[in-house]
Amino acid sequence: MSLFRKMALIIAAISVVILSGCSGQEYNMREGVTEISREVYSLHMIAIWVCVAIGIITFGAMFYSMVAHRKSKHPNPAKFSHSTTVEIIWTVIPFIILIALSIPAVSLLIKMEDASDSELSVMVKGYQWKWEYKYIDGDDNLGNDVSFFSNLDQASRDQASNSGKWFSGTEITDDNYLLEVDNPLVIPVDTKVRFLVTAEDVIHSFWVPDFSVKKDAIPGFINEVWTKVDEPGVYRGVCAELCGKDHGFMPIVVKVLPKEEYNAWYAEKVAEAEAGPDLNERTMSQLMAEGEVAYNKYCSSCHMPNGEGNGPFPSLVGTEMVTGEGSIGEHIDVVLNGVPGTAMQAFGNQLTEAEIAAIITYERNAWDNDTGDKVQPQEIHDIKNGGGE
Amino acid sequence: MADHKPKGISRWLFTTNHKDIGTMYLVFSFIMFLIGGAMAMVIRAELFQPGLQFVEPNFFNQMTTLHGLIMVFGAVMPATVGLANWLIPMMIGAPDMALPRMNNWSFWILPAAFGLLLSSLFMEGGAPNFGWTFYAPLSTTYGPPSTDFFIFGVHLMGISSIMGAINVIVTVFNMRAPGMTLMKMPLFVWTWLITAFLLVMVMPVLAGAVTMMLTDRHFGTSFFDAAGGGDPVLFQHVFWFFGHPEVYIMILPAFGIASAIIPTFARKKLFGYSSMVYATASIAFLSFIVWAHHMFTVGMPVKGELFFMIATMLIAVPTGVKVFNWIATMWQGSITYETPMLYALAFVILFTIGGFSGVMLALTPVDWQYHDTYFVVAHFHYVLFPGAIFGTMAAVYYWLPKWTGRMYDEKLAKWHFWLSIVFVNLTFFPMHFSGLAGMQRRVPDYAIMFSDFNMMSSIGAFGLGLMQLLFAWILIKVCILEKGEKATDQVWEGAEGLEFTHLPSPAPYHTFDTPPKVD
Numbered sequence: 001m002s003l004f005r006k007m008a009l010i011i012a013a014i015s016v017v018i019l020s021g022c023s024g025q026e027y028n029m030r031e032g033v034t035e036i037s038r039e040v041y042s043l044h045m046i047a048i049w050v051c052v053a054i055g056i057i058t059f060g061a062m063f064y065s066m067v068a069h070r071k072s073k074h075p076n077p078a079k080f081s082h083s084t085t086v087e088i089i090w091t092v093i094p095f096i097i098l099i100a101l102s103i104p105a106v107s108l109l110i111k112m113e114d115a116s117d118s119e120l121s122v123m124v125k126g127y128q129w130k131w132e133y134k135y136i137d138g139d140d141n142l143g144n145d146v147s148f149f150s151n152l153d154q155a156s157r158d159q160a161s162n163s164g165k166w167f168s169g170t171e172i173t174d175d176n177y178l179l180e181v182d183n184p185l186v187i188p189v190d191t192k193v194r195f196l197v198t199a200e201d202v203i204h205s206f207w208v209p210d211f212s213v214k215k216d217a218i219p220g221f222i223n224e225v226w227t228k229v230d231e232p233g234v235y236r237g238v239c240a241e242l243c244g245k246d247h248g249f250m251p252i253v254v255k256v257l258p259k260e261e262y263n264a265w266y267a268e269k270v271a272e273a274e275a276g277p278d279l280n281e282r283t284m285s286q287l288m289a290e291g292e293v294a295y296n297k298y299c300s301s302c303h304m305p306n307g308e309g310n311g312p313f314p315s316l317v318g319t320e321m322v323t324g325e326g327s328i329g330e331h332i333d334v335v336l337n338g339v340p341g342t343a344m345q346a347f348g349n350q351l352t353e354a355e356i357a358a359i360i361t362y363e364r365n366a367w368d369n370d371t372g373d374k375v376q377p378q379e380i381h382d383i384k385n386g387g388g389e
Numbered sequence: 390m391a392d393h394k395p396k397g398i399s400r401w402l403f404t405t406n407h408k409d410i411g412t413m414y415l416v417f418s419f420i421m422f423l424i425g426g427a428m429a430m431v432i433r434a435e436l437f438q439p440g441l442q443f444v445e446p447n448f449f450n451q452m453t454t455l456h457g458l459i460m461v462f463g464a465v466m467p468a469t470v471g472l473a474n475w476l477i478p479m480m481i482g483a484p485d486m487a488l489p490r491m492n493n494w495s496f497w498i499l500p501a502a503f504g505l506l507l508s509s510l511f512m513e514g515g516a517p518n519f520g521w522t523f524y525a526p527l528s529t530t531y532g533p534p535s536t537d538f539f540i541f542g543v544h545l546m547g548i549s550s551i552m553g554a555i556n557v558i559v560t561v562f563n564m565r566a567p568g569m570t571l572m573k574m575p576l577f578v579w580t581w582l583i584t585a586f587l588l589v590m591v592m593p594v595l596a597g598a599v600t601m602m603l604t605d606r607h608f609g610t611s612f613f614d615a616a617g618g619g620d621p622v623l624f625q626h627v628f629w630f631f632g633h634p635e636v637y638i639m640i641l642p643a644f645g646i647a648s649a650i651i652p653t654f655a656r657k658k659l660f661g662y663s664s665m666v667y668a669t670a671s672i673a674f675l676s677f678i679v680w681a682h683h684m685f686t687v688g689m690p691v692k693g694e695l696f697f698m699i700a701t702m703l704i705a706v707p708t709g710v711k712v713f714n715w716i717a718t719m720w721q722g723s724i725t726y727e728t729p730m731l732y733a734l735a736f737v738i739l740f741t742i743g744g745f746s747g748v749m750l751a752l753t754p755v756d757w758q759y760h761d762t763y764f765v766v767a768h769f770h771y772v773l774f775p776g777a778i779f780g781t782m783a784a785v786y787y788w789l790p791k792w793t794g795r796m797y798d799e800k801l802a803k804w805h806f807w808l809s810i811v812f813v814n815l816t817f818f819p820m821h822f823s824g825l826a827g828m829q830r831r832v833p834d835y836a837i838m839f840s841d842f843n844m845m846s847s848i849g850a851f852g853l854g855l856m857q858l859l860f861a862w863i864l865i866k867v868c869i870l871e872k873g874e875k876a877t878d879q880v881w882e883g884a885e886g887l888e889f890t891h892l893p894s895p896a897p898y899h900t901f902d903t904p905p906k907v908d
Binding site: 029030039043051077083087105113161174176209212223241246247342 | 439440441445446447450513514515518519520524526527530531533614615616620621622655656657658659660661662664686687688691694695698699702703705706709710712713714716717718719720721722723724725726734737738741742745746748749752753754755757758760761762822825826827829830831832833834835836837838839841842
């Protein structure tokens with residue numbers, strides 16, 4: 001008897017600990033900041049409590065039987081092995097419970113899938129391993145023709161690569177480690193925003209838990225999902241579909257601004273786009289300095305910080321394409337247009353002319369490559385716009 | 390007739406004896422379980438704390454991919470096939486499996502298949518790194534060169550499974566002893582018969598998927614490439630049309646095992662035998678029409694999502710019937726708690742918990758939040774580890790004395806059980822929380838708010854891994870060192886079934902030269 005009492009006590013203690021944890025933010029789904037996400041949260045909580053109730057009844061009966069009908073207490077087993085009545089009862093009752101659960105689920109799902117009457121659309125495109133946001137179809141100049149890329153921030157990148165060996169590494173304490181980006185997506189508050197989700201290379205998934213939005217980004221297809229956020233703030237999500245080696249390193253940050261602030265931000269972005277790229281001539285040391293920063297941000301995760309490559313990603317140290325005689329044209333072409341069918345993307349539209357020029361100069365002169373070649377932003381600009389060298 | 394047994398290595402290489410083949414399957418499965426488990430240890434070591442400490446992300450992805458593939462195709466499936474080989478002939482009063490030479494082949498293909506798969510670890514570009522679900526185009530366009538070895542490996546595993554399944558179907562339909570009607574067959578035979586039908590229906594679908602991959606990779610087709618008119622989502626439909634029944638292929642035999650063990654130790658007949666059979670068949674049928682619940686976020690039409698949601702929720706009904714029947718079997722019984730019973734009970738409780746999270750996952754609007762998070766990882770590890778694997782362990786402890794003629798070390802086995810229970814929950818329960826809080830699957834690193842639960846999971850996983858070495862020792866003691874008390878013919882006081890009532894322990898090499906009469 002005492003053994004069973006002890007077991008029961010231990011189980012009760014564990015359940016208390018677990019259930020008391022259920023209210024915390026780190027333990028449970030967040031309620032989020034949209035009407036939909038709150039309804040999702042309450043459906044989730046209903047489902048949990050239904051499961052807990054069924055669990056208590058079922059396991060309660062089971063544990064009672066385990067204790068009361070053990071051989072030492074109940075040496076003569078009963079003979080029954082069938083009862084149509086109870087079997088019908090325990091078929092029908094779960095059926096009714098499931099119907100009850102499905103009613104709110106059906107109506108909520110229909111609501112979630114209705115993206116009509118949106119005021120602004122943002123094209124969300126997944127790349128290995130970054131997001132591109134492009135504003136289209138906005139009412140009242142909410143957004144058109146602005147687009148930018150969003151990468152994991154440098155601080156997270158540095159911490160990930162410096163975290164080092166077991167227990168000896170620097171402890172990571174940054175609350176937003178792996179949850180911060182260089183250019184967040186910005187949307188206005190209280191506005192129905194439609195996301196058109198697609199991908200460039202492999203399947204990604206656009207997930208912002210606080211909006212209860214998750215949609216796969218599939219190359220060649222466009223998915224639709226929407227949100228309408230109640231409170232301004234910064235909301236964080238992640239890519240939720242395995243998309244290759246840096247799958248864990250492509251966060252999503254959405255900044256929700258009050259309407260006027262959003263308009264100001266948008267006007268600034270438009271002005272930036274209209275001003276055109278910075279094509280000023282740079283010295284070798286400027287190119288190398290800018291190139292190192294850009295290389296580490298965009299290239300090092302595949303080609304490694306030391307340029308030596310890794311597995312399918314070719315080395316850039318002393319290889320024909322980087323140091324070979326007259327290879328510079330091909331080098332520029334690969335960076336601008338990528339290599340089809342491989343993980344090497346076309347960076348022409350992802351990076352500025354200055355960044356591309358700096359990266360190529362850096363690759364051709366770092367790590368003892370020392371070719372002395374120098375590429376200027378203007379050259380890249382000319383090639384991109386149809387001009388030759 | 391003397392119980393003639395061939396000797397030496399050729400006994401195993403060329404054997405057509407269902408017991409030898411069953412043993413080889415079980416040994417192979419256990420080796421794969423340890424290899425796949427070692428990969429899980431690598432995964433949990435990397436996830437012990439935030440930051441990248443141990444392996445680089447690409448290798449991490451190789452580990453998750455191989456861990457999944459090995460556990461599904463190398464550990465769980467061969468284990469249940471091994472049990473089928475050992476038990477089905479003894480349970481239905483047959484001398485052997487119906488197609489013994491094919492049986493030999495279906496086993497020996499497996500080491501070749503896994504040799505191919507594991508050799509990819511040492512290839513340039515590394516092993517497959519796209520997850521066990523190998524979604525296109527990550528696996529087709531962006532997969533490493535070793536993807537071709539993976540494809541051929543999967544082909545071989547499929548051939549092996551189909552041959553094993555055909556053997557079970559033919560054996561059950563043709564080799565039953567006189568009087569052994571279908572509705573008198575032990576539930577384990579029933580569940581395996583239904584599993585075998587699932588296998589012959591879906592393994593060709595998987596073979597089709599990998600063949601399309603192969604032609605996409607090398608022969609210029611574009612089944613899964615939108616740029617050529619194909620569709621990456623087609624891959625997922627085809628894969629999950631295989632993949633969803635696959636989860637029942639892994640769990641149905643465990644249902645049969647629980648239905649054998651619980652009555653024995655409750656000393657009471659199984660409650661609701663016929664509804665158990667019908668429930669199993671309904672689950673198998675439903676498993677074919679719910680595949681797209683793995684794909685609620687791919688952008689299906691809303692009507693499609695509603696259909697798959699409702700159909701998925703329905704599975705809870707027959708599954709519930711099974712659980713209630715097991716509890717009713719125990720009700721008013723006279724229960725003792727030997728190790729097989731402990732495992733069977735843990736199976737019922739923890740599998741049900743996995744079922745609860747399954748119902749939650751079925752609700753499409755909420756599934757958007759759960760999908761591809763650790764909540765899903767928690768869910769399917771609850772149905773697979775305490776479900777399929779504890780079910781298999783229950784079976785091994787339950788029938789080991791019949792196979793070897795010796796009792797295992799009950800005291801060590803109890804340690805194995807209680808520590809496994811603690812560690813399995815410590816490993817997988819916190820994953821529910823980290824998933825709900827927003828931790829996505831298949832990542833080598835995570836934000837610091839998930840640190841505590843990941844550390845717990847890792848400690849649990851290391852403990853759980855260690856416990857399996859204890860299991861190995863318990864088995865070695867009985868099978869190789871030949872230690873342990875002699876088992877009686879009936880082995881367990883309440884045991885029924887031909888293998889306990891009509892056969893000595895250990896069961897002779899050739900059983901039922903003349904079929905027993907079943908009344």
